[in-house]
Amino acid sequence: MDATTRAANLAQAWTSAREQGFVTDEQVPAGSWASSPASRAVMSANKGRDTKPEKLLRSALHRHGLRYRVGVRPVPDLRRTADVVFTRARVAVFVDGCYWHGCPEHHRPAKQGAAFWQDKIAGNQARDAETNEALRDAGWLVIRVWEHEDPEQAAQAVAEAVRLRQNTSA
Secondary structure (H helix, E strand, O other), rough: OHHHHHHHHHHHHHHHHHHOOOOOOOOOOOOOOOOOHHHHHHHHOOOOOOOOOHHHHHHHHHHHHOEEEEEOOOOOOOOOEEEEEEOOOOOOEEEEOHHHHHHHHOOOOOOOOHHHHHHHHHHHHHHHHHHHHHHHOOOEEEEEEEEEEEEEHHHHHHHHHHHHHHHHHH
């Protein structure tokens, strides 16, 4: 097989993929932060809740016999949603992604649009600190778990905190 045939086959494959709707020549909308349609698609597909680390932690918490609420605002007037909430014990658990929240152990700065992402991560960290302070001021215990942490160990720490707070408030 020579280069001409391979090039022709590749061109044919791309044409076929476009005709079947597998590939589009979509442009990035004006004013979008995305550097390409591919990066826009990847970023749009990121989930805001029910991520794999959240589900693993929730399963481990359930195995510890704990019942909780998912994706609620601990303080209704505060526009902050915790991943796992123990309302009676007043414990709010956040599962933070290493990239999005700037994990000191695993965060790797972006190469494309570095300044934008540096500002974005710094903003997330500032909002996290503000959230922690606001919830603590309202009498809540805030627990933050990194996505890379062992879910069973994290669940054990959360379970101890919840039981301790339930026992002291009873």
